[in-house]
Amino acid sequence: MAYGYNGxxxxxxxxxxxxxxxxxxxxxxxxxxxxxxxISYYLLRELKAGVDPLxxxxxxxxxxxxxxxAPAGGCGRNxxxxxxxxxxxxxxxxxxxxxxxxxxxxxxxxxxxxxKAESPVxxxxxxxxxxxxDASHLWGKATAETQEIIRxxxxxxxxxxxxxxxxxxxxxxxxxxxxxxxxxxxRTGMGAVMGSKNLxxxxxxxxxxxxxxxxxxxxxxxxxxxxxxxIVMGGFSAQGTSVGLKALNRExxxxxxxxxxxxxxxxxxxxxRAMKESILVGRGxxxxxxxxxxRVVSVSEPYQVDSVYGGPEYETLAxxxxxxxxxDLAAIAKANELCNAHGLDTISAGATVAFAMECFERGILSxxxxxxxxxxxxxxxxxxxxxxxxxxxxxxxxxxAEGVARAASRIGKGADEFALHIKGQExxxxxxxxxxGLGIGYAISPKGADHTMSVHDSMYASEGPLxxxxxxxxxxEPLALDDLSPSKVRMVVYHSCWQHLLDCLVMCNFMPFTxxxxxxxxxxxxxxxxxxxxxxxxxERCLAMTRAFNIREGLGRxxxxxxxxxxxxxxxxxxxxxxxxxxxxxxxxxxxxxMLGWDKIDGIPxxxxxxxxxxxxxxxxxxxxxxx
Ligand code: SF4
Numbered sequence: 248m249a250y251g252y253n254g255x256x257x258x259x260x261x262x263x264x265x266x267x268x269x270x271x272x273x274x275x276x277x278x279x280x281x282x283x284x285x286i287s288y289y290l291l292r293e294l295k296a297g298v299d300p301l302x303x304x305x306x307x308x309x310x311x312x313x314x315x316x317a318p319a320g321g322c323g324r325n326x327x328x329x330x331x332x333x334x335x336x337x338x339x340x341x342x343x344x345x346x347x348x349x350x351x352x353x354x355x356x357x358x359x360x361x362x363k364a365e366s367p368v369x370x371x372x373x374x375x376x377x378x379x380x381d382a383s384h385l386w387g388k389a390t391a392e393t394q395e396i397i398r399x400x401x402x403x404x405x406x407x408x409x410x411x412x413x414x415x416x417x418x419x420x421x422x423x424x425x426x427x428x429x430x431x432x433x434r435t436g437m438g439a440v441m442g443s444k445n446l447x448x449x450x451x452x453x454x455x456x457x458x459x460x461x462x463x464x465x466x467x468x469x470x471x472x473x474x475x476x477x478i479v480m481g482g483f484s485a486q487g488t489s490v491g492l493k494a495l496n497r498e499x500x501x502x503x504x505x506x507x508x509x510x511x512x513x514x515x516x517x518x519x520r521a522m523k524e525s526i527l528v529g530r531g532x533x534x535x536x537x538x539x540x541x542r543v544v545s546v547s548e549p550y551q552v553d554s555v556y557g558g559p560e561y562e563t564l565a566x567x568x569x570x571x572x573x574x575d576l577a578a579i580a581k582a583n584e585l586c587n588a589h590g591l592d593t594i595s596a597g598a599t600v601a602f603a604m605e606c607f608e609r610g611i612l613s614x615x616x617x618x619x620x621x622x623x624x625x626x627x628x629x630x631x632x633x634x635x636x637x638x639x640x641x642x643x644x645x646x647x648a649e650g651v652a653r654a655a656s657r658i659g660k661g662a663d664e665f666a667l668h669i670k671g672q673e674x675x676x677x678x679x680x681x682x683x684g685l686g687i688g689y690a691i692s693p694k695g696a697d698h699t700m701s702v703h704d705s706m707y708a709s710e711g712p713l714x715x716x717x718x719x720x721x722x723x724e725p726l727a728l729d730d731l732s733p734s735k736v737r738m739v740v741y742h743s744c745w746q747h748l749l750d751c752l753v754m755c756n757f758m759p760f761t762x763x764x765x766x767x768x769x770x771x772x773x774x775x776x777x778x779x780x781x782x783x784x785x786x787e788r789c790l791a792m793t794r795a796f797n798i799r800e801g802l803g804r805x806x807x808x809x810x811x812x813x814x815x816x817x818x819x820x821x822x823x824x825x826x827x828x829x830x831x832x833x834x835x836x837x838x839x840x841x842m843l844g845w846d847k848i849d850g851i852p853x854x855x856x857x858x859x860x861x862x863x864x865x866x867x868x869x870x871x872x873x874x875x
Contacts, residue, residue, distance in 0.1 A: 250460035251772040262362030281312030284751035286328030287792035300332035303363035312753035316351035319469040321755035323534025331435040338435030343533040344426035349407040353453030364445040382447040412590030415442035421595035429557030433592040460774025486519025488561040499821035500681035505601040510820035513574035550581035565676035566597025572624030589638035598673035670695030693793035702742035748786030
């Protein structure tokens with residue numbers, strides 16, 4: 248008997264209006280675990296190279312992991328993936344809330360969506376039964392209203408929802424998908440893929456609890472987490488993900504004014520504490536998690552902000568705040584609400600507004616281009632208006648809806664110098680001149696700029712509990728923030744593998760579990776005799792698969808780039824004069840490739856490595872591009 252998973256993957260072809268079920272063998276689950284492992288597996292095997300991400304040929308895959316639905320913190324998430332319309336590369340996003348666990352309880356481990364519906368539809372899944380329903384009455388509606396109507400339509404007030412807003416319908420290239428309207432599958436534009444398929448929502452309800460191999464072991468881990476939350480994560484619970492914003496600013500690591508600076512003079516006004524003392528009205532959570540790091544805010548003046556949409560997390564506070572030169576919390580909260588109502592990724596949306604602001608200040612954009620808006624850094628009201636225009640593709644919003652890379656080439660006049668992206672995806676709110684190992688991770692990530700796939704150097708730059716834990720992987724000494732030596736690259740490699748593993752399990756990155764506890768969790772849920780070694784190999788396997796997908800799509804070393812801005816010294820603050828050394832960075836990339844057994848110059852996984860990872864089949868799906 249299988250524990251931890253249902254052994255069923257739902258297939259929905261919206262063009263043919265067919266629904267079927269795959270039942271993969273048990274070793275499929277053990278080899279790939281779920282999440283990114285499943286998504287990269289199906290994209291490699293079933294997607295033709297070169298398909299338009301917004302065509303019916305693309306796939307949209309919702310995947311849980313083998314631990315999803317286990318009654319322990321961090322185990323309620325799911326991934327959503329496909330070929331990204333923002334990058335043209337491998338794309339996925341991980342999202343919290345309750346939807347992932349509900350899908351498991353409804354009898355499925357993943358859903359693969361193919362084709363395109365003739366008119367808007369939504370998918371309703373309840374206890375193993377799936378049905379495609381008309382969504383004409385929902386098209387154009389905000390996510391909260393859509394959720395309310397769907398729950399009423401299906402007669403289930405506890406149905407969990409994954410919904411797109413107008414941004415997804417309008418194919419904004421960084422549109423996202425909202426779980427329960429306040430948890431975003433934010434990055435790489437999966438909301439646009441969903442919109443391109445005329446799929447407005449997937450609602451799920453399930454009553455079957457996950458069967459665990461060793462419920463006592465899982466309960467012990469859940470209890471350990473509840474017991475230590477107040478001790479090791481008290482600040483995180485109280486102030487949310489922005490608990491470190493002030494310290495980051497003090498150290499010179501807070502993206503400011505389109506990353507021209509790394510210190511924001513008004514940082515105190517956008518911290519977790521400032522939010523707690525002003526607009527915070529509650530804390531939210533994800534399935535079974537005692538941390539409750541999610542924010543719930545409400546504002547009545549000068550903007551109305553509905554608490555149903557939660558509240559801004561660190562990335563949102565920095566992208567619409569410091570990175571746009573804005574310290575008005577109410578305006579940031581409004582931008583967050585608009586993003587969740589319309590289904591926009593807050594990182595890319597904020598970064599795109601910041602790009603437009605820099606273009607405006609440099610005279611590349613004028614009031615004629617912006618419809619009269621004075622789009623200077625610090626103009627909170629203009630920022631809020633532009634976010635709404637992006638979702639609706641109105642005025643300048645239509646160009647900005649394409650993301651900074653495409654927008655810059657349409658604007659011309661040298662705008663590309665200020666379009667900060669990697670592989671087409673906008674930079675998250677972590678300054679790579681401050682955390683230089685993260686810069687390698689940014690450049691090499693299959694998704695383009697992504698802060699969740701690699702090491703955050705500051706956590707391992709001095710002795711402490713995090714470095715102590717990393718010693719279990721053989722990283723024994725602290726490594727300086729600007730170190731790009733092979734020792735640092737080794738840390739980046741190990742962390743990249745581990746982060747890919749967590750995204751196959753689809754576990755929350757914030758859990759304070761040790762490597763050994765994650766191993767215990769997997770064993771407790773599945774009954775397997777898994778080890779940390781085996782789990783690291785799953786992560787490495789997944790990293791090779793996403794790399795192989797991108798190589799097949801024509802990406803390679805030439806795309807593993809950082810914007811020139813990060814090689815340019817910072818002009819002020821504690822990191823004044825610090826830029827990334829380009830030669831050291833290029834050398835570090837080669838070291839990264841070779842440590843993973845990839846071709847040192849081109850970064851292509853070789854056949855021997857694929858064989859060692861047990862995925863030699865990738866060679867047959869590579870179009871002759873990899874595996875020599
Ligand atoms: S730590 Fe926060 S994001 Fe992670 S599962 Fe718990 S509530 Fe959700």
